[in-house]
Structure formats: structure tokens, C-alpha cells
Amino acid sequence: MLTVASTASLRVYVSEWENGRRPISARYAKILRSLLGITDDELHGKADALSAPISADGYEELISRIDSARSVSLTMVKTFMDQTELFRTMDRQLGAASLVDQVTGHLATLEDALTFAVLPETRRPVALALAGAATMAAWQALDVGAVERAWRHYELGKRAAQEANEPMYLAHATAEQAYVLCDAGRTSVAVQLVRDAQRVGGKAMSPRLKAWLYAAEAEICARAGMPDDCRRALESAMRYLPPGDEARDADMLSIFLNEGHLSRWRGSALALIGDDEAVSSLYDALDSADPTFIRASAGLRCDLAQAHMSRGEYDQAHDHLRQARLVANRTGSVRYRRLIEQLTQQL
CATH class of the missing domain: 1.25.40 (Serine Threonine Protein Phosphatase 5, Tetratricopeptide repeat)
Incomplete structure (x- = not known):
């Protein structure tokens, strides 16, 4: 049998727990988690967890989020992508350090929209927008030295590209992720990953993206001490690159080449x-x-x-x-x- 304090004492304890004057012991935390249906993090992390009314279920909130996600139309997705483009422009001119908070909020908004979107016709365009934004955010994180955050953003970008069924974006995120390994001194694995990105892209890739991937392979091979492979990859990059001054594809705004x-x-x-x-x-x-x-x-x-x-x-x-x-x-x-x-x- 579990022994607890008297009713009068419990009233005092609850008041002190709510106001942060008394820590919740392991014994009472076990009781409160079961009673309130909350996690340990929620119990200790929210001062109002004990006083807030607990609904019988979360369906009302869930449906509200789903309804909000449904309102994310193609026009709103274009707004997300325009915002990503703005951050991309600011990044190359001003640097990534000043954009961390804004880009983090941008990613959170896109992730939330995708999490609660239900039907494929809503999910796919949001996922595509997230794939481009996450890959951009990953490169910015790598630039400011936040290596683990960069890796996680690349993983997010790859998952979003798979959700959107966009092999070009998946190939791009995979190839850029190889630079994290390269910077960490794992050049041989980085070579394997950038080559796997070419396989992932397959026949769906544009000539410009193929050229970009071969150029990335050439640089990583050079850093891995593979001069012959480097030269071969450079020859392939030059062979696939479309002529002219244009640097971007309309359906692949994430790369410039x-x-x-x-x-x-x-x-x-x-x-x-x-x-x-x-x-x-x-x-x-x-x-x-x-x-x-x-x-x-x-x-x-x-x-x-x-x-x-x-x-x-x-x-x-x-x-x-x-x-x-x-x-x-x-x-x-x-x-x-x-x-x-x-x-x-x-x-």
C-alpha cells in the first residue's frame, strides 16, 4: 500500500507545487502522472499542469489543428517557398548567423502544417516546401558550426522529399549531407554518400542537378585524396551542365549552377x-x-x-x-x- 499525506497536507503540497515552492518527489510524481494522464516532462515542465483542467480527450484540439492544416492552400505553400527564397537570398548576402531564429520558426511552421495535413493533395506541396527549407537550414547550420543541427535538418529534408515523392530534392539533400561527413573527416563515407545521391536521383534529375552532383562528387573526391576520380567527376559535370548564364531550374530552386x-x-x-x-x-x-x-x-x-x-x-x-x-x-x-x-x- 502506498502511504500519502493527509488531505489537509495534500492541499498545502498542491499549492506549493503549483507555485514552485516545493519540488514534486518521485513518489507523488508517479501518482500525479497516472491521475492527470501527463508525461513526466509535462509534470515537471509546466507550472500550471496541476491546476489546468484536463479534458477527457484531445479530439477537439486535434480536429482544430487538422482543420487549420486543411486551409493551407497552394497559395499559402507558395508563400512558404517565397519566404524560403528570401532567407536564401539573405543568407548568401548577410550570412546565416543572423537568421537562426527566423529560419527555425519557418521550419516549425512548415513541420506543423505537414504534421496535421491529412490528404495527399495537401501533404505533398507542403512536404516539398519543407524539403527545400530544411536543406537550406541545414547548410546554414553547417556554416555557423551547428553540426548536429545541420545533420538533423538534412534528415528532415530527406524525409520531406520522400513524402513529396521528389527524388531531385532527395538527391540534393543527400549530397549536401555528405559535406557534414567530409568536414568531420569521414571523407571515404562522404564519397559513398554523394554517389548514392546520384543513384537516388535516377532518371528524374535535370541536367543541371546531374552537373551539380558530379561537381560535389569531384570536390569530395579531391578532399578524400582521389585525384583521378575527381577529374572524372569534373568532366561529367562539364558535360551535363546546360549552356548559358542561367543558374537555376524552375523546379529545383535549391541549387545554383x-x-x-x-x-x-x-x-x-x-x-x-x-x-x-x-x-x-x-x-x-x-x-x-x-x-x-x-x-x-x-x-x-x-x-x-x-x-x-x-x-x-x-x-x-x-x-x-x-x-x-x-x-x-x-x-x-x-x-x-x-x-x-x-x-x-x-x-
Whole structure:
């Protein structure tokens, strides 16, 4: 038999529990969880848990949420995607550090809409919007050094892409997730993952996405010390890239890739494997760089520093690292600051 205090004492205890003046012991927590039908976290985490009326069931609240999710029309989904695009633009110009709270709230809204959406015609467009937003948020988290959050966002993006039945978005999220492994020093596994992303995309991929995936593979192979694989992947990227200045596909807004971007990517990969062609490729990219990609310019300067260092041109490398550091500090990029320090130690 479980012994409890008298009725008078219990009244005092309840008052003190409600006001936070007395901790709830394990013995009474067990009783209250069963009595109130709440979890231990809810019991200890909400000051009003004991005084709030407990409904017999949660159907009224559930139906309210479902009805709200049903009102998420295609127009509202477009608003979500427009907001993602705004955050993407702000990120590349101002950096991710200033957007953490806004992007977190954006993801929470999309997750909530998907959780309570019932029918496929509502779920799929919301899931697609979530896939794009989660992948963007993951890259931003990686940039500010929140590695575990980046990994979790990529997993969320992959699940959302599967829900939306969008293999292009699934392939993109999978390939970007390989960079988390690469930055963590697991380059061999990263190579496997980026190649698996190409398999996942299959025949559904656009030529631009294929080129993007091969370029990603080339960079990761370079970081894994696989120069021949790197060069083969670069050749494939150049073969698939559509001609012209256009950098995006209408049905794949998550990636940017045209000849200028690929020139920079090629130079970056070649610099990592010590190829002399890297310098000319990177300076071509610098001349044609989109001025709105401010944070990316730090990466381009790091690539140029790497390329000059491989040729023993340390003064030029030092100058590019100085300029890269200014941009990285301005945008709050932890990832680029770390790279800059690694390269600086090699000078």
C-alpha cells in the first residue's frame, strides 16, 4: 500500500507545487502522472499542469489543428517557398548567423502544417516546401558550426522529399549531407554518400542537378585524396551542365549552377589535388563572380590561397586569406573561419 499525506497536507503540497515552492518527489510524481494522464516532462515542465483542467480527450484540439492544416492552400505553400527564397537570398548576402531564429520558426511552421495535413493533395506541396527549407537550414547550420543541427535538418529534408515523392530534392539533400561527413573527416563515407545521391536521383534529375552532383562528387573526391576520380567527376559535370548564364531550374530552386559557378568549383577541386590549372580557373571565376554571393567569395578566396600555396606563392596566398577572413567575419561563417585558420597554419 502506498502511504500519502493527509488531505489537509495534500492541499498545502498542491499549492506549493503549483507555485514552485516545493519540488514534486518521485513518489507523488508517479501518482500525479497516472491521475492527470501527463508525461513526466509535462509534470515537471509546466507550472500550471496541476491546476489546468484536463479534458477527457484531445479530439477537439486535434480536429482544430487538422482543420487549420486543411486551409493551407497552394497559395499559402507558395508563400512558404517565397519566404524560403528570401532567407536564401539573405543568407548568401548577410550570412546565416543572423537568421537562426527566423529560419527555425519557418521550419516549425512548415513541420506543423505537414504534421496535421491529412490528404495527399495537401501533404505533398507542403512536404516539398519543407524539403527545400530544411536543406537550406541545414547548410546554414553547417556554416555557423551547428553540426548536429545541420545533420538533423538534412534528415528532415530527406524525409520531406520522400513524402513529396521528389527524388531531385532527395538527391540534393543527400549530397549536401555528405559535406557534414567530409568536414568531420569521414571523407571515404562522404564519397559513398554523394554517389548514392546520384543513384537516388535516377532518371528524374535535370541536367543541371546531374552537373551539380558530379561537381560535389569531384570536390569530395579531391578532399578524400582521389585525384583521378575527381577529374572524372569534373568532366561529367562539364558535360551535363546546360549552356548559358542561367543558374537555376524552375523546379529545383535549391541549387545554383552555371558556367561561372562550375569554373569556381572546378578550381576549388583542382586546388585540393595540387593541379596547376586551378589558379587560372579560379581567377576566371573571380572575374565573373556574382556580387550577391558575398559569403561564397570567402570560399573562393580560400581556394585561391590553396592554389597559390601548392605553387609556393605564399605572398599571394596570404593576401587572399586576409580578404577571406574579412568576409568570413562579416558574415559570421564559422565554417570558413575554421578553413582560413587551417590554411594560415600551413603558411
